[in-house]
Amino acid sequence: MTRICRQLDGLPLPIELAAARLSAMSPEQLLQRLSDRYALLTRGSRSAPSRQQTLQLCVDWSYDLCDPGEQLTWARLSVFTGSFELEAAEYGCGDADQPADLLDMVTTLVDKSILIREENNAGVRFRMLETLRDYGREKARHRGEHHNLRRRHRDWYRQLARTAENEFIGPLQLEWIERLSCEQPNLREAMDFCLAENDTETCVQIATALAQLWGSRGLLSESRDWLDQFLSRDRNRPTVTTIRALHADCLMAEQQRDHQRGAALAEQVRVLAGELTDPIAHAIVDSMDGIVGLFTGDLVPAAAALERTRPVFGAAENELALRIESLALLGLVYQLLDKEPHRAIQCYEDVLAVTQVHGESVYRSYALWAMAVAQWRLGAADHARDLLGQGLRLARLANDPVGCANYFEALAWMAGDSDPVRASTLKRMVRCQ
Structure with missing residues (x-):
């Protein structure tokens, strides 16, 4: 019953309508059918006002109270999942010639309780109840706008993921962690759209940028699942972006002790990197060999492989994350070798020096x-x-x-x-x- 109430946003009328259906089906059956809640929840109290007799009529009544501009904005903002920022709404749903109009519409929709205003460390955000969002999406489909809205939504979150990845090693890191945590439902929605459109390049960019956050949250299985789906579809010429994604996938596979998968990914990257001249791609091959060796206990070759990455990552100004990660892993290898504790400490000191300089x-x-x-x-x-x-x-x-x-x-x-x-x-x- 808790899951049913959560699915219905805790709203009294939908819950009352759902309860009326329990005379004919179990709670489990009801929960399964709530994906089409307007068709299901069509029985209300006959003594209630007509607008409250069904969920559809109730939301229709609220929609009719909005003027055409508010109705259009409601439909367009339904593209977001969870909460969203005003800037995202302006990019994905606003009129480029009249950006102030969207702010006015958002304000009135908050006043009419169509949108909920929330404030946290990431700033002011807005959220639409799931019932109202489903209604708005249906209106957007009828207008023929929904696909274009999802495309713009994907474009916004692709750029957000890129910026987050570029600024993650720096003084804004904690702000990015907070922001990405709030944006996870929208980022997942964007990746779902990428899957539907077979847009593997964007998929890989978003999923790779999220790998660092999901790793710290223990969401290794989810991160691997996204990456595996995208990488299995990628049949284009290999790029460093693809190789980075395989590297992230390998690290998480090894953290979950899936050594067979980790070794297979390392070998796949070795083959792909052979088609590229970029030294970063070849250093990533060494890094993956080091990762596999660390987690399988093959420590001496792991140390040699990770040592080979140091001059390459160290000379690349835009590869701070790979540089820091490689140093930290090398330290763990030396620490496990037992005979090299001071070399391990030196690696950690190098990591601490770099992170201090960059405010990481x-x-x-x-x-x-x-x-x-x-x-x-x-x-x-x-x-x-x-x-x-x-x-x-x-x-x-x-x-x-x-x-x-x-x-x-x-x-x-x-x-x-x-x-x-x-x-x-x-x-x-x-x-x-």
């Missing part, structure tokens, strides 16, 4: 965690705890549950010998992340 938080947090573990293994427990405190604060600022879990687990390791009760509590906190 997420990779810095992971480097502090890895550095803390390395220092603890060398016997510097107090220094390790200090590093964990710094890194945990960053992980919380970035709203990174995976990073926070890593920190609680490391603290549990350190407390294991001296304070088993504390260690047990910290272990429970890991499971809660």
